[in-house]
Amino acid sequence: MTPTFSKILIANRGEIACRIIRTARAMGIATVAVHSDADAGALHVALADEAVPIGPSPASESYLVAERIIAAARATGAQAVHPGYGFLSENPAFVEAVEAAGLTFIGPSAQAIRAMGLKDAAKALMEQAGVPVVPGYHGEGQDPDLLAAEAARIGYPVLIKARAGGGGKGMRKVDRPAEFAEALASARREGQASFGDPHVLIEKYITAPRHIEVQVFGDSHGTVVHLFERDCSLQRRHQKVIEEAPAPGMTEDVRRAMTEAAVRAAEAIDYTGAGTIEFIADGSGPLRADGFWFMEMNTRLQVEHPVTEAITGVDLVEWQIRVAAGEPLPLRQADISITGHAIEARLYAEDPARGFLPATGRIAQLGFGTGARIDTGVRSGDAISPFYDPMIAKIITHGPDRDTARLALLGALRGTQVVGTATNVEFLAALAGHAGFAAGQFDTGLIARDLAALTAEDPPGDLHLAFAAIAALGIDPAAPHLGWRSWGRASHALTFLWQGTPLACRLTLEPGGRIGFQLGGGAPLELAGLTRDGARIALRAGPTRARAEATVHVAPRDGGRLLSVLAGGVTRELLLPDARAGSAALVDTSDSVLAPMTGVIVTLDVAVGDAVTGGARLGVMEAMKMETALLAPRDGTVAEVRCTRGEAVEGGSVLVTLAAVPA
Numbered sequence: 001m002t003p004t005f006s007k008i009l010i011a012n013r014g015e016i017a018c019r020i021i022r023t024a025r026a027m028g029i030a031t032v033a034v035h036s037d038a039d040a041g042a043l044h045v046a047l048a049d050e051a052v053p054i055g056p057s058p059a060s061e062s063y064l065v066a067e068r069i070i071a072a073a074r075a076t077g078a079q080a081v082h083p084g085y086g087f088l089s090e091n092p093a094f095v096e097a098v099e100a101a102g103l104t105f106i107g108p109s110a111q112a113i114r115a116m117g118l119k120d121a122a123k124a125l126m127e128q129a130g131v132p133v134v135p136g137y138h139g140e141g142q143d144p145d146l147l148a149a150e151a152a153r154i155g156y157p158v159l160i161k162a163r164a165g166g167g168g169k170g171m172r173k174v175d176r177p178a179e180f181a182e183a184l185a186s187a188r189r190e191g192q193a194s195f196g197d198p199h200v201l202i203e204k205y206i207t208a209p210r211h212i213e214v215q216v217f218g219d220s221h222g223t224v225v226h227l228f229e230r231d232c233s234l235q236r237r238h239q240k241v242i243e244e245a246p247a248p249g250m251t252e253d254v255r256r257a258m259t260e261a262a263v264r265a266a267e268a269i270d271y272t273g274a275g276t277i278e279f280i281a282d283g284s285g286p287l288r289a290d291g292f293w294f295m296e297m298n299t300r301l302q303v304e305h306p307v308t309e310a311i312t313g314v315d316l317v318e319w320q321i322r323v324a325a326g327e328p329l330p331l332r333q334a335d336i337s338i339t340g341h342a343i344e345a346r347l348y349a350e351d352p353a354r355g356f357l358p359a360t361g362r363i364a365q366l367g368f369g370t371g372a373r374i375d376t377g378v379r380s381g382d383a384i385s386p387f388y389d390p391m392i393a394k395i396i397t398h399g400p401d402r403d404t405a406r407l408a409l410l411g412a413l414r415g416t417q418v419v420g421t422a423t424n425v426e427f428l429a430a431l432a433g434h435a436g437f438a439a440g441q442f443d444t445g446l447i448a449r450d451l452a453a454l455t456a457e458d459p460p461g462d463l464h465l466a467f468a469a470i471a472a473l474g475i476d477p478a479a480p481h482l483g484w485r486s487w488g489r490a491s492h493a494l495t496f497l498w499q500g501t502p503l504a505c506r507l508t509l510e511p512g513g514r515i516g517f518q519l520g521g522g523a524p525l526e527l528a529g530l531t532r533d534g535a536r537i538a539l540r541a542g543p544t545r546a547r548a549e550a551t552v553h554v555a556p557r558d559g560g561r562l563l564s565v566l567a568g569g570v571t572r573e574l575l576l577p578d579a580r581a582g583s584a585a586l587v588d589t590s591d592s593v594l595a596p597m598t599g600v601i602v603t604l605d606v607a608v609g610d611a612v613t614g615g616a617r618l619g620v621m622e623a624m625k626m627e628t629a630l631l632a633p634r635d636g637t638v639a640e641v642r643c644t645r646g647e648a649v650e651g652g653s654v655l656v657t658l659a660a661v662p663a
Contacts, residue, residue: 004325005029005080008106009073010048012084013063014377015394016301017044020082023317032076034069036062038385043377050076057387063087066094070101080104080324082317086389089300090117106324108218108273108299115269116297119163120201126294129268131261134280134293136203138163148180150202157205160184162191162198168238169194169626173205186620189602190627208443210283211235212247212292214262215308217316218271219323225333226259227308227316233283234431236356236447237626241424242431243304244343245311248402248440249287257289265297274301274320283443303346303394306375310342310398341402343409345432349390351422352455357596357628358390361421364555365535365564369415371408372397384421386598386623392418395428402440406432414569419553419562426570430454460498460565460572462525466517467537467550468563468574469494469507476532477513496563496574503574515539591639593630593656595649599623604645606656610638618656621649630655 008024009032010017021031021044033048038057045051052072055062062068064087073081081098083089083106092110099105107113116122120138127133136158137150151158151174160183162170170191172183188198215227231247232240246255262277276298282291305316319330349359362383368374376393384390395412399405413429431454436442447454460468469475473492490509495502508516515527529540538549550567560577604619606612612632619630636658643655 004321004327005078005104007032007049007076007078008080008082008321009034009069009076009078010044010082010084011063011069012082012087012089013039013042013044013388015375015391016084016086016303016377018047018377019375020084020317021047023315024321027318027321029321032072032078034063034072036387038383038387042382043379052076057385059087059387066091066097070097070103073098073103074101078103080106080321082106082320083300085298085300085303090298092117104324106273106320108271108275112269112271113299116275116299117164118199119161119296120199122297123201123294125268126265129264131265131294132290132292134203134206134295136201138201142199144181144184147184147200147202148177151180152177154202154204157207159203159205160187160200161203162187162195163201164191164195164197164199168235170200171238173238186627190622193622206280206282208282208284208445209233210247210281210287210443211240211278211295212250212258212281212287213276213278213302214259215302215305215316216262216266216271216275216277217319217323217329218266218273218275219329220272220326221328223329223332224263224266224271225329225331225336226262227312227314227336228338229255229258230302230304230307232304233442233444234437234446235444240304240346241447242343242345242428242437243307244341244402244405245307246338246341247287251287254287254289254292258292261292261294265294271299273299273323274305274316275299276302304344306373306394306396307342307344310373310396311338311340312336313339340398340400341405342396342398343402343405343432344394344396345409345413345428346391347393347395347416347418347428348424349384349392349418349421350424352424352427353457354596355628356424358386358623358626359422360384360386360390360597363392363418363420364562365417365419365553366392367415367417367551368393368395369412372412392423403438406438415566417551417553417564417566417571419555419564419573426457427454429569458570459501460503460574461568462517462519462522463541463548463550463567464565464570464572464574465496465503465505465519466507466515466525466527466541467548467552467565467567468496468576469505469517470515470530470537471552471554471563471565472561472576473507475507475509475515475530477530478532494576496576498572498574591633591636591658591660592654593618593633595621595653595655596628597623598650599628599648601643601645601647601649601655602627604641604643606638606641608638608641612636612638612658619643632658634658 007030024031030049033051034054054068088094092113095105095110123133157175160172172187174183192198211232218224229247230245232243234242278295279292350356366380373396397405397408410432492507495504505519517525527539531538541548553564555562563574599621602620602622614634616632617629639659640657
């Protein structure tokens with residue numbers, strides 16, 4: 001067997017870098033991490049055997065600078081470079097530079113990446129290989145009038161896609177001709193910002209689509225196999241949220257047709273390493289052998305690869321390393337089989353209630369539910385940077401059948417708590433519990449159709465407030481001098497803020513350790529049997545004395561303390577203002593538009609004196625390679641514009657103000 005490498009460099013960051021390090025260590029291979037200034041204290045840096053700084057925080061000045069990465073590999077004696085996914089993973093020039101430096105690229109050839117790197121050329125190649133493709137326009141002409149005419153020819157709705165895109169970047173669904181010009185301009189800007197290429201293609205939008213992809217793997221000895229399919233149909237903004245393997249409703253006939261097409265696609269370009277052939281399937285009824293079409297090939301490892309690993313028992317990163325070292329594939333096609341079902345959810349720092357805006361902040365506390373594989377690149381105390389993708393972790397569950405895996409995922413999500421930044425964990429739990437998803441009846445439009453219900457957030461209940469009050473007051477039966485009096489009652493009034501709404505409550509400590517709680521003018525709640533173990537609090541509540549537990553983390557916050565309470569599988573964050581802050585904690589921002597995150601102003605659509613209507617677009621900002629519209633909070637007149645086009649602004653800063661409404 002060909003000797004493998006003794007040291008590899010990982011040209012990436014975050015959870016994928018950590019995941020590669022774990023496999024390399026198990027194989028006895030030393031690892032070299034690279035890091036920007038922002039990542040100097042990151043988890044992947046701590047896990048690697050060596051770490052090399054490669055530049056400032058922006059990816060364009062560090063992780064995307066091939067020369068610095070190659071120099072780091074040569075300086076540390078690494079023999080190969082693993083690109084992870086994103087950044088330079090699908091850059092053929094990087095592959096050639098790595099090989100020119102005498103190093104091995106752990107991935108496909110530059111020729112294969114080029115063949116599949118541009119969606120238009122890839123579709124033409126697939127047609128030649130007999131792989132079905134989606135109807136559309138994939139030509140070189142990019143005149144807006146030509147593109148609009150092609151969209152009309154294809155028939156609305158259409159999908160505008162950056163030809164060098166991925167991860168939903170540079171992709172816009174257009175329902176009507178009147179929306180085409182603006183969507184085209186936005187897709188081009190995002191394609192240029194994300195991939196340095198504003199070229200787009202246009203495809204027919206399948207109205208009930210399912211996104212099903214096939215994991216393929218090739219070696220340098222001419223063998224290509226597949227490792228079955230994944231369903232990635234649960235998406236928002238064209239970005240995957242929950243993925244699973246195998247695909248619900250998949251029949252052996254359809255699987256055979258789809259996997260054979262995927263293998264043909266890989267063989268057509270002499271593919272080596274891990275790759276994914278992505279198909280769009282007609283989800284309006286049962287899956288059909290003639291009802292799927294090629295979309296694109298990702299010439300790298302996918303974010304969702306753990307679900308394939310779970311059902312096949314294969315370590316795909318180990319296969320990547322062995323194939324790059326010249327070894328044949330460890331298994332033949334007949335030796336690869338499906339065991340059970342696996343589901344993955346992507347935990348992001350983002351705010352579903354605000355259109356899934358990426359969030360930043362320092363993670364004061366990070367904890368995950370049990371029964372799941374967790375792939376993460378952050379720890380408690382780490383900061384979510386505005387410079388990179390805001391993924392916190394991937395939560396993966398595996399079971400003998402789909403519903404077992406789904407319920408395990410739901411339990412793991414309900415036990416996950418992140419303090420210090422907004423996350424999508426409750427949204428993910430709502431998805432995992434969605435009736436359509438539970439039944440395996442869904443398509444890529446599910447989230448958009450049921451968005452209001454999936455992002456609805458109920459106010460904190462009595463128990464959330466009671467646990468918060470106990471934690472805020474330091475009530476502990478092991479230290480009864482805290483809060484209790486030596487005789488009589490001790491009554492404490494507190495007012496918490498939830499999403500700016502004041503919630504007044506009262507906690508009364510009775511002799512004998514009993515506790516009374518009342519939220520506003522609601523019915524009193526009797527609590528007993530209080531126990532505490534660090535952040536964990538347990539008690540018996542209500543007339544039936546049902547046991548209730550919570551994990552409460554308290555973090556300092558400007559003007560008070562933030563209490564994150566995980567109870568009943570639901571987390572609520574409550575702010576207890578500092579008494580000295582007075583009413584300053586209740587800020588009226590109805591006259592202002594704030595930057596939702598740190599980013600750059602792309603366009604400004606208004607000037608001082610302009611009349612605007614509530615919800616009108618005032619401008620666009622870009623952050624984390626995504627564009628976000630800035631909307632007027634109400635009808636009014638623009639009184640002040642505090643930013644300029646191209647300006648970098650801090651999250652929370654005031655960008656536009658409206659004239660005050662006359663009394």
